Amino acid sequence: MEHRIERIKKQLHAESYKLTPQREATVRVLLEREEDHLSAEDIYLLVKEKAPEIGLATVYRTLELLSELKIVDKINFGDGVSRYDLRKEGAAHFHHHLVCMECGTVEEIVEDLLEDVEKKVEDQWQFQVKDHRLTFHGICRHCQQKNKESN
Amino acid sequence: MEHRIERIKKQLHAESYKLTPQREATVRVLLEREEDHLSAEDIYLLVKEKAPEIGLATVYRTLELLSELKIVDKINFGDGVSRYDLRKEGAAHFHHHLVCMECGTVEEIVEDLLEDVEKKVEDQWQFQVKDHRLTFHGICRHCQQKNKESN
DNA sequence: TGTGTTATTGATAATCATTTACACTTGATA
C-alpha cells in the first residue's frame, strides 16, 4: 500500500502535480476498495469518513487527474454514472466486465482476451490500438441457477 | 426504407405499441443517418426539420422504446451523451467501434470479432452472454499518417 | 354519431451527475 502510494506520488511529480493530502486520501480509498467500481459520490463519502472537510469537487478533480495519468480507469456501465478503478500496476489495458442483466452484479475478467483481436484490428484496419473496453451483458451463473430452480 | 419501416411497425404492434407519426419521424431520421451515432439532441433537431411540432421528450421516449425493443442500440463513448444507432437487421450484436484519441472520429467494425471470446467466456465463467460492447481507443490511420508527415 | 377509456403527446419543471467560478489557503521559491 505505502509503496504503491509512493510510486503514484512520483508519477504525479513527474508530471508536475503534487500528491496533496486530499489527493492522497482519495487514492487510499481507491486502494482499499480496489475493483469495486465506485462512483465519484461513493468515493467522496468514503473519503469524507477520514477527512470530513474534503469537497466533492476536489474528489472529481482528483479522479479526473488520475484518469488522465492512467492511474485510474474511468468506466461506464450505461447507468448515468462514471465509475473509477485503480488500474493494476503494469496493466496496459482495461480489464473486461461481465454485467448481469438480472441482478446487476459486475464480475471482472483480468485475463487479456483480446490479444488476437487487437492484432487483427491493427492489421486489418490500420488502427493503432492504445486501449480497449469490453463489456459483456448477460446472465450470471447465480441468476442462471435461480432461474433453473424456479422453473 | 419503406420495407424497413413496415417491419418496425409490425414489431411494435407485436409488443402492443403503435408506430405513431412522431415515432415514425424519429425512425426515418435514424434510417437516413444510419451509423451516425447521433445524440438525442441531434435526432431531435433533425426530426424538427420535418415535423416542427414534435417535442424533445417524445424523442427521448421513442428512443427509449426502440432501445428496449432492440431496434436501436444506445451507445456511450464516455462523453456525457448517449448516442443511438439503428441496429442492422438480423444483427444479434453491437458492432464494434474504433475511437480515435486524436481526432475523435469513430469507425465501425461490423464483422463479429468475438465469437471465440464469447465462447470462452461462456465456458470459463459460466456467464450466459446476451450482448457485448467493444470499443478500441487509439490512433486512426489518418492521424498516424499526419503524425508521420509532421515529424 | 357520440362516448368512455387508454395511450400518447408537448411543454415544462425537476433531478442528478458533473463542472465551473470564485475567494481563500497552502506551500514552494526568490
Added chain:
DNA sequence: TATCAAGTGTAAATGATTATCAATAACACA
C-alpha cells in the same frame, strides 16, 4: 518575509435525461 502559482471548498451553474400533467388522439363499442 513577500510573492506567486497551484490547489481547495463552497456554492452556483450546467447539461443530459426523466417525471409531471393537462391536453389530445386513437380506438372500441353503444
